[in-house]
Amino acid sequence: MKEIFGMGTSAADHDVDTDSTRTGNSDTDLLVKAVSGDSVDRDGGAHQPRSIAIRLSTVVVASVIAALVAGICTLAVLYTGVKGDLADRDSRTADAGRAQEVATDYAVGASTIDYRDTKTWFDELKANTTPQLAAKFDATSPQLEQILLPLQWTSKAAPITAVVISEANGVYKVNVFLNVTSTSVQTPDGVQTTVTYSLTVDRNADWKITDVGGLDGALPVK
Known part of the structure; x- marks a missing residue:
């Protein structure tokens, strides 16, 4: 009677359980990858960590600007000192x-x-x-x-x-x-x-x- 009414475990039932287990494992893997900080696509695949690219020309321009600012500050300090010295000299001459x-x-x-x-x-x-x-x-x-x-x-x-x-x-x-x-x-x-x-x-x-x-x-x- 069991064989007639299919009371035993069939191959189809075994396949369903296997697919369910596989699906559960995939979800777990996806969760682990997300927690670890890796980039994850919708298919569960991991990508390489993201990086920021800076052009060499940008670095050169920034360096030049910094050098110009430093040079201007130095000239301003020197000019202030020279101006003070000239003012003192003019004051002494006038006196x-x-x-x-x-x-x-x-x-x-x-x-x-x-x-x-x-x-x-x-x-x-x-x-x-x-x-x-x-x-x-x-x-x-x-x-x-x-x-x-x-x-x-x-x-x-x-x-x-x-x-x-x-x-x-x-x-x-x-x-x-x-x-x-x-x-x-x-x-x-x-x-x-x-x-x-x-x-x-x-x-x-x-x-x-x-x-x-x-x-x-x-x-x-x-």
């Missing part, structure tokens, strides 16, 4: 020129004398000097006047040049050279001499003159 100008103006004024107007000369002696130095000239003005009046002294000065001898912390030592033409009762036709002033100019004191040397060279010998 030295100012000291020479202040000293020259003073020397010319101090060497311009007229015995008929000694007050103006005394004012020139004290012009742009510190209070301490001005006080010294106030104290000596009577003696100076006693020298000028009897001789009827007059003099005029023309600058030759001025030289900064030294500078320290804004204090300038300046030599000023003048041509001085003077007249007196002894030399009515006039005499020309070269006079050298040694002046100290202090930038920190608003360019005031703190010391005067050489003034006696512009005055008559009594």
